[in-house]
Amino acid sequence: MTRTAPDSRWQRVRPARGLEAVLDRRFGLAGSVLVGLAVGAGAIALKAALNTLADGETGYILLAAAVVVAAWLGGLPGGLTATLFALILNSAIFLPSLGAVEAAIRVEQVREIVFLLAGSGIAILVGSRRAARDRLVDALDEVASLATDVEARDARLEVMLAASGTGFWEWDIRTGGLVWSEAIFRQHGLEPGQEAPDLATYLATIHPDDLAAHQAATTAARNGTGTFSLDFRCLWPDGSIHWTHGAGRVFFDEDGQAARMIGTGQDITERRRVEEERDRLLAEERRAGEFREAFIDVISHELRTPITTILGLTQILARPGRSDDREARMALLEDVRAESERLHRLVEDLLVLSRVERGAFVVEMEPLEPRRLIERVVAQETGELPSLAISVAIEPALPIVAGEGTYVEQILRNLLGNAAKYTPDGTRIVVDARREGEHVAIRVLDDGPGIPQTSIERIFELFYRDPDSARTVSGSGIGLFVCASLAEAMGGRMWGRRRPEGGSEFGFTMRSLEPDPLDAVGEPVASEL
Structure with missing residues (x-):
């Protein structure tokens, strides 16, 4: 022929x-x-x-x-x-x-x-x-x-199937028998030429998180839709995870019962990787855009306020006749100093934020005495917040910790300043420090309204502010994010929660450099500065 x-x-x-x-x-x-x-x-x-x-x-x-x-x-x-x-x-x-x-x-x-x-x-x-x-x-x-x-x-x-990395398979629904092409074997990390696994063995290769969706899709195909299409992950014998796109069609017997299913499988691991990378880049671009917008908003509002105040105060001081009123001049200079301190702290937070965003944040760890750091910061903040009573409760024989002193003080100042914004005049703010296993936990407790339940999961997000409090309390939405970033960079963690008795609790941990003592630890000693 x-x-x-x-x-x-x-x-x-x-x-x-x-x-x-x-x-x-x-x-x-x-x-x-x-x-x-x-x-x-x-x-x-x-x-x-x-x-x-x-x-x-x-x-x-x-x-x-x-x-x-x-x-x-x-x-x-x-x-x-x-x-x-x-x-x-x-x-x-x-x-x-x-x-x-x-x-x-x-x-x-x-x-x-x-x-x-x-x-x-x-x-x-x-x-x-x-x-x-x-x-x-x-x-x-x-x-x-x-x-x-x-x-x-x-x-x-x-x-065409080989060029696209696609193989074909057949499933005898009545007996559970499987027939695989060579490409399907390779998609499961197996060498071709051997017997296809039984149904139970095949299902064991599907990622546990995708197994329910796989079974639901095949059941729907057998009971009504007649077709099957799903992206799912497979576990290879070497432990690696690969993505597969499965598609198939159900064939029914003369009684209308599902008899067999024939379909294809395509390795889409690389495609999923590219999609995930694309999504990551898009998310980064979106986040960068949001960061730029929020950053500009902070610059235009939070920086402008102290700068405008300082400029106005210095203009007042420069007026003729102000130099003779020493008491008034000192009051104005104190206001200039306070606004300058506020501006300085905001700039410090912005510097940390910039380094974190660029991935250039470095911590120089050194031994620190937490008691001394806490007492120094509380003493400074007490002068800044005369309307509030700040007390400390520090455990005796608090161990030496690892960290960078400047950053620990920055965390404490931010937490105290944050507590002061929401705490009514005349109430107390407590700084509590005690050992907890291999760490020292430092907490700032206040008697304010407490963290809104709807905001607990987001309080450490960059630029996030609770919608209700944002209308009445000024802020940049940077401080808590910076605190969490600093605490994590020094090997600790940070948290915030509502106190059962009212108010809020913000705290962070630092790694102890001394072994946990076997003898009993005394009760914290409270003092008011």
Whole structure:
């Protein structure tokens, strides 16, 4: 059988079967008639040559054989043509040779009638067999052609699947048996050529967090949708995690019951990685945009306020006659100092924030005495907040801790300043410090309204401020974020919560450099500065 390349399915050449195929293809009915005439004439010529060697019946057997040949080569038209033409020639050639012998003529006429009937029957029989044979050959040709087309499609499909990292699978729902292509084995970190795992083993390779979704999708396909499509993670034997996109279709039996599912699997690990990286970059870009907007807002409001105040106070001080009123001048200078201190602390927070955002934040760890740091900061803040009573409760023999003193003081000042904003005048703020295992916990407790329940999860987010308090209390939304960043950079943690008895608690931990003592620790000693 001759065929063109598999992808040229419309350019087919019918397979050659011999002389009869050539005649049919080139001449059709005319060719069949010519075959009949030629075979009939040849048979009569051969009969004439053999007539002296054999009796009349033998000659007619030769003519019958010629009809068989003509019918096979030319089909029914060829067989009938050979029968009629041979009969005509036989009458024209052999009847005159009998002379006037009536008995011989009648016998020959009977032979001709018998030959006509027999030849026609032979032509019909052989022609029908020839037609049946042609139909069978055509059917076989079509089957072979279809098989070749299927093989070509399969080959192209395999190339496309391999190029896209896609494999195919089949699941016998009744028995649970699985059939995997080589690509599916590779998508599960397995070598091809082995038996596909059973259903339970396969399900064990699906990531636990995706198993429920996988089972729900297959159940929905079996019970109604008829199709399955899901992205899920697979656990490889080496412990690595890979993403797969599975898609399939359910085939139902005559009773409408799900019988099997056939589908594809594609390794999308790289695609998911790219998507996650894209999402990360978009999130970073969005966060950077939000940061810029919030930062500009802080600069335009929180920095402008103290700068404007300082500028106004210095202009007042520069007016003629102010230099003689020493008491008024000192009050104005104190206001300038307070606003300058406020500006200084905001700039310190902004510097820390900038380093954290750039990933350039470095802490120089050193041994610190937490008691001394706490007492120094409380003493400074007491002068800044005369309307509040700040007390300390420090555990005796508090151990040395690891940290950077400047940053510890910055945390404490921010927490005390934050507490002062929300604590009514005349109430207390307590700084509590005690050992907790391998850490020292420092807490700032106030009697204010407490942290709103809706804001507890977000209070350490950059630029976040509770919507209700933001309308009545000024602030930048930077301080608590800076405190948490500093505490974590020094190896500790930070928290904020509502106190059961009212007010808020903000605290952080620092790593102790001394082993936990075995003897009992005394009660904290309270003092008011």
